[in-house]
Structure formats: structure tokens, C-alpha cells
Amino acid sequence: MICITDSRTNPNWNLAAEEYLLTCTSEPVFRLWRNAPSVIIGRYQNAAAEINSEYVRAHSIPVVRRLTGGGAVFHDLGNVNYTFIDRKIEGEDTSAMFRRFTAPIIKALRLLGVDASLEGRNDLVIDGRKFSGNAVCVHGERVLQHGTLLFSSSVTDLSEALNTRPEKFIGKSVQSNRSRVTNISEHLPQAHRHMSVDEFIVYLQGNIAGSTGTFRGYTAQEKAAIDRLCREKYSTWQWNFGSSPSYGLNQSRRFPWGFVEVSLDVSGGLIRSCSIRGDYFFIRPTEEVENTLTGLPHSFDAVVSALTSLPLTDYFGPATADELAELFT
Secondary structure (H helix, E strand, O other), X not given: OEEEEOOOOOHHHHHHHHHHHHHHOOOOEEEEEOOOOEEEEOOOOOHHHHOOHHHHHHOOOOEEEXXXXXXXXXXXXXXXXXXXXXXXXXXXXXHHHHHHHHHHHHHHHHHOOOOEEEEOOOEEEEOOEEEEEEEEEEEOOEEEEEEEEEOOOOHHHHHHHHOOOHHHEEEOOOOOOOOOEOOHHHHOOHHHOOOOHHHHHHXXXXXXXXXXXXXXXXXXXXXXXXXXXHHHHHOOXXXXXXXXXXXXXXXXXXXXXXXXXXXXXXXXXXXXXXXXXXXXXXXXXXXXXXXXXXXXEOOHHHHHHHHHOOOHHHHHOOOOHHHHHHHHO
16 A cells, blocks of 8 residues: 655645546555645535635635535645545445545544544544545546544634535535534543644554555656646636536625625636626616626636726726625625
């Protein structure tokens, strides 16, 4: 078994590495890795519906789509991610995969004195509170399962970054189920109460990889391939936002100068149709704004840039591009 502990904390690169190890290697893999603050969304989720866009934008938190299914999760350096890649067992369903690959994690935590268990299909919990969400992806005869291990993560940032109003979105995307969460560090016995996240990583290395694993880094060729995958796929707007399922957005807000209601249809990450209604005063037709926004990427930056180019006071009165762009996204 190849054992890799990554020092890079770039979420785009780390998720590119996951795809590379799954699709371009043949040996079993055990990997430990961490991301700087980021939101990681499931393969078929609507990115816009899963995040608190204002909080994510204000804190410059990247949003990255992964290969696997499941819901959106918040990562920071207090969270340790683990990955197993191995052969697919004939007839094994996803529930069996989750049992197979979470078993060594549960065993390691129990040896540490933490009463962890698998709950439902893919969550690891302590006293009914979730500390690990897991997801799986099959490629040919190989299966990848990865999961979070909240060790000393910021629960406040986790809650804020994923807190949004899903009712404003209408679509067929997979929505996340929010659970009560906890950090492993809160449940360590007295003997390990001062364990750091780095010491926790070392513990997992020794306990799970043991003497049977071959610890190694990446070759120059592997790094180059992952760099390319990171640049051409995992760092692109098209992958992270543009590949979201089609959806509609309905949102309204009362400003000091009037009430505005917005309805959008978004497909392929682009605004396909736009409707703006309200009781604001104008001297130019709103249809000109609708036509300007139609065809643009559904992102705050694209919308604010387009609105900045318009004489907004002619359309809405004393409106600003930023406040309107928040309404549209």
C-alpha cells in the first residue's frame, strides 16, 4: 500500500491529486491531507445553493467541486482528510464500501480512547454528533473513498460558510443534509487531551499504515500531471460552478429606493433568462438590464462587472452594482 501524507493545503491541487491517484495509479493508496479554509462540494451539487455566498466572498474562501458524491463540507487546517483507494470488490455496494474503509479509522480512534462509530450509511459520529462525512467514487476496477476528520476545526466558520437559504433555488441538484457536528479533540481522554492536529496525523500514519505501508511522495512526473489537472480542471470556474445542474433562482429585497424581485434560469453555469420586477422608479426600460445579464456566468464577479458598466440610476434610482449583484447571486 502506498502511503502519502501531503503538506500542500491548496484544495484545488489536493482534489486534483485525488483524481490522479484514482485514475493513473494501480496500487492501493492510503493518503492523509489537509486543506486551507475552503468549501468542497459534491460532484452533482449546485454550488451556488450550498454556500453562503456573502460569507464565502468576504472571507475569500474557495469553492471546489470533487469527484465524489455527497454533500458540501467545510475544510480548514483543523480538519484532517483521509483517502483509501483500492480494488473494487465484485457485488460490493456503497454501504459495504463505507463499512470497509471506515473500519480502520474507527479502530484507530477507539484505540485512542474515542468512542467513534458508523451511523447511517456514511457518517462517523461520537455521541450522535458527526465528525466525519464520507464519499465514494468508482473508476473501472478501483474505488476511492475519502472522508473528513474534524479534529479541531472552526465550527463557527463551518456553519457560516455553508449556511444559506436553499429555498431561493429551484432545481434538481443534490442538497446537503446539515448535521450537528463535533471535533475529535473534544472527546480525547485525559492522557491525550493535549494532542495537536500534527500529532494526530502522525498517530494515524503509524496506526493505519503501520509496517505494511510504503511511505513516499510524488515523482516529478506525477507532480507535473497533478499540476496540469489542477490548472485545467479543478481551478476553473467551469468545473467548480459551471458544471452545476440547471436551476432557477428567485430572490427579492426591499432597498431604500424600492422593492426588487429577481428570477433567473441558470444552465451550464450561465444565466439563460432573467426577469426583474419591482416598484422602483426608472427612466430606462428594465429589459435592457435583463438583456445585459442574459448569457453571463452566474457569479458575483460577472454580474457586478456587467452592472457597473450600466447607468444604474436610470434603471433603479440610487442603486449600487454591489448591492444588486448580491440579489442576483
